[in-house]
Amino acid sequence: MALNITGRKLFVKALKEEGVDTIFAYPGGMITDIVDELYKTEEINVILGRHEQALVHEAEGYARATGKTAVVLVTSGPGATNTITGIADAYYDSIPMVIFTGQVPLHLIGNDAFQEVDIVGMTRSITKYGVTVRDREDMGKIIKMGFQIASTGKPGPVLIDIPKDIQTISGSPEYPEHVDIRGYHPNETVHIGQLKKAYRMLKGAKRPLILAGGGVRIAGASGKLLEFAEKMNVPVTTTVMGKGVMPENHPLFVGNCGMHGRFAANKAVTECDVLFSIGTRFNDRITGELDEFAPKAKIVHVDIASASISRNVSVDVPVTADAGIALQRLVEYAERINTEKWLDQIKKWEDEHPLGMPNTKIGVCPQDICEAINNVFPNANIVTDVGQHQMWASQFIKLNSDQKFITSGGLGTMGFGFPAAIGAAIGDRSKPVVLITGDGGFQMNMQEMATAMSAKVPIVICIFNNSNLGMVRQMQQLFYGKRYEITDLTADDGNYYPDFLKWAESYNCKAIRVLDDNDIINALEAARNNTNGPTVIDFMVSPDDLVLPMVKSGTPLSEMILR
Amino acid sequence: MKNRWIALYVENQVGVLAKVSGLFSAKSYNLQTLTVGTTEREDVSRMTISVTADDATFEQIKKQLNAMVEVIKVIDLTSIPIHMKEILFAKVFGLDGEGKTEAFQIAEVFNQGGNVKIVDIGVDSVLFECTLTEHKNNELIALLKSRFKKIEVTRGGAVAVESISSSYR
Structure with a gap:
């Protein structure tokens, strides 16, 4: 004993x-x-x-x-x-x-x-x-x-x-190696009959589309997804939580769909005849108005949680399985189908309305910052807070296969980004960590600068500073007659608090302000070279910049606001 | 929308009842009755739950219950043969002699094998004790309400069990 x-x-x-x-x-x-x-x-x-x-x-x-x-x-x-x-x-x-x-x-x-x-x-x-x-x-x-x-x-x-x-x-000093829990049986198999049925449906499609969510990432199945999509020649769209499970420059990748998804991706969801969804719970940000979601499609839903299936969207072929286990099998079945015409159509939609922001008159363009981050930090883990900057990042950050996109998708928690970036940097010091945050969300947990300094994590903190709570302001601009109630963070005395440069200085943290597009790269490179601790880059962006396309909450995906 | 029945085997632990009932309030499911008691195994409790729901919601409720770590087994009682009873106490007040006679007559008519009895009596009141189906209890209450001015009802919620033929099928 x-x-x-x-x-x-x-x-x-x-x-x-x-x-x-x-x-x-x-x-x-x-x-x-x-x-x-x-x-x-x-x-x-x-x-x-x-x-x-x-x-x-x-x-x-x-x-x-x-x-x-x-x-x-x-x-x-x-x-x-x-x-x-x-x-x-x-x-x-x-x-x-x-x-x-x-x-x-x-x-x-x-x-x-x-x-x-x-x-x-x-x-x-x-x-x-x-x-x-x-x-x-x-x-x-x-x-x-x-x-x-x-x-x-x-x-x-x-x-x-x-x-x-x-x-x-x-x-007792014992720590058991395993505990049998009689009420807990995580799904470790897949019903082959259902999976074959799902596969046959996809195989028979004229306008097939794979919708991949965060479940594919959690299962570590992005390689299998790519193999499956390539073997079948079927285009793939992702949710925000699934961003990165397909290489973003891949010809079969259509982009993110949903509220701020690409025009081509939302059109593809709306027009497809089979939607093969895997590892997504069909959150309302993805579906828009439910009655008009994928109206022409038979829907396959592969998810590890049976409670996620047929909850939001009624499904034609449900498959309860881990995305990795399901894709492992699907790759074995996969045979090429003829989708050339459909892929051409998606390409046309993409050409019709590619993603892109208009040139801004004031401050730095968020798209330019994201693209500069892609160039200067091609292998960084990207962390975001919640708001406009998050959606711009989801649109313009291009991920390679080994990069992670760490964001608060389900709850949408302002204040998530900065501490999450610290945690990501502590967990994996082999990669740079770039935080893309807004000035509002950043202030919700900015006390963590002390933690970051103490842990000496070289996070690049990119504050998209428009001195406003931009996402709500955008709604006020578009849907509430520009009545900007409590979204302007400028104080009553006309000043903006805090001055992030002086604030950072009080922590002995390097800080740079960028007022002009031409200085973006220099600032990011200076941050990259500062490997001893975090760097704050205060990017001054215009409060009038919008995240587009946008599907107004409760309207169908096909009704995108484009400009 | 239909009334449906579920039996649950759950861990007999602190907080499990709160977790199960919390699911119904958090997700706006329409809970009708919930009863719980221990089983032959002291670490396992059994619940009988009745909900009003459409098909899709009912499926969702079963899945959500199944997903709980504390829930050992979910049994859908809706379409299998079951035995179900609910305990009901009903006090009837303000009775004169004639009223009392009528109360006893009602008890006699509803009684089958001792499942409806008058178990207590006062100067102008009687106490019914009934072990009937929920539906039959509803009928009795409706009758008492229509015949007497003042009644007081205490119901235990239904308890259901699969009939032997179905549990060994």
Whole structure:
């Protein structure tokens, strides 16, 4: 019999056995024991953020850049509630993560104790699984379950709440290698009959289109997707979360579809006769008005979560499977079909309305910045915040196969970008990280500059600064008679706060302001050469620049606003 | 929109009831009744749930329940032979002698093998205890309401089980 150990020791042992080498943590009264245990551990790098919400976004960036399950450790009460937005973000974007929260001692639970909240209850609808450890003997099993559930099937966040006394009680030192969970059976097979039916439907199509979402990326199946599309000669469109699963210069790649998708891609969705969708949940940003989504098409839907199938869009052939497993089979079946006429038609649509922004009169053109980033950082991981800049990035950033596009797709969380970029850079130091952010979203988590300086991550922070909350302003401009209520971030005294250059200076962070298109490349190159830490580039862009095309919320994809 | 029945086997743990019922409120599903109790295994509970939903929503509800880690098994009771009962207590007040007689007559008519009884009696009131189907309980309540001025109803929610022939099919 091995000797009993404390809960805090078992916690660290569990992390080590899971191969965790980095965690994102913020201390507090109910995790002081675990924090003390981490002090004694060399193998785990503890990243101290400056706000718990940012910690979770950092963990998301880390998970996206490495493919590993990220770990967050926070205290009870406000430490726990601050993580909620991040957890919801990770849930919507299927990011594997285990969040450990401290909790008041067992005998105080329910007493409205200092810094007590029912965090498991609060996060029930935004976690894959959540539980409070109520018995020290269950701790090993619960942590193992957490890692298993977070990383398998459709990945997602798991929250484990550990009361303070559980951390110090001695108990079994065992950390199980595997736990059988009778209510959890992630899909690891594919129904061959259904898949063949789906394949035959695609094979018989005259105007076929593959719609690939983030599920293809999560499954690591972009190579198989490319092979399948090439063998069959079928064009591919992607969702924002699927961006990058097809090489963007490939002749079969039509571009992103959806609210701010390419004209040709949305036309192709509208006109195709078979839509072969894989790894997407048909979010409303992708479909537009549901009744008129792909109106001429038979729809195949391959998804790992059966609950995603036939929820938003009613489907002709449902296939419940991991995208990788399905594509592995599909590649074996694939035979070339005649799509030349259809591909020509898509090409015509593309020529009719290619993506491109008009020359701006004021400031720097966002398209030019994105294209310069493509040239100066051809192998960078690209991280975005949420807003206009995100959509411009989704339109104009061109990804190679080994680049990642890390963005908050489902929840659309402003404030995601900067911490996610820090996490991505910590996770994968082999690649540069370029953050594309807006001046609004950046301010939501700009306290993380201290974290970035401390971790010495050479992130290139490109602020598309139009001194406005541009995406909402765009709606006001187009749909609300230019009544710009609470979207102008300029202060009442006529100044813009903060001056990002002076602000960066206070962190000893290199900062550059770019007012003219001709200075874009120089600024990016200077940032590339600054490998000791982050660089802020404050790009002054016009508040009147629009993200186009645009499908107004609740209208069909075919009704795009083009100019 | 149809009324439908599901039985669920779930982990007998803190928070599972909240998680299952939370699904119905979070996704705006129309929950009619939910009952829960332990099974022959003390770590497993069984729920009987009734919802009003169209076909697509009902499919979605089953899938969402199946996706929960705490849910061990989902059984759709809608189209299989089942036995279903609901416990009902009904107090009837303000009865004169004639009213009491009528209450006893009603109990007698509805009673089959002891499933409707009057189990308590006061100066001007009686207490019905019924173990009927939900539908039959509805009928009884409607009748009591139409005949008497003041009644007080306490219902337990339906419990259902597959008939033996279907569970061993």
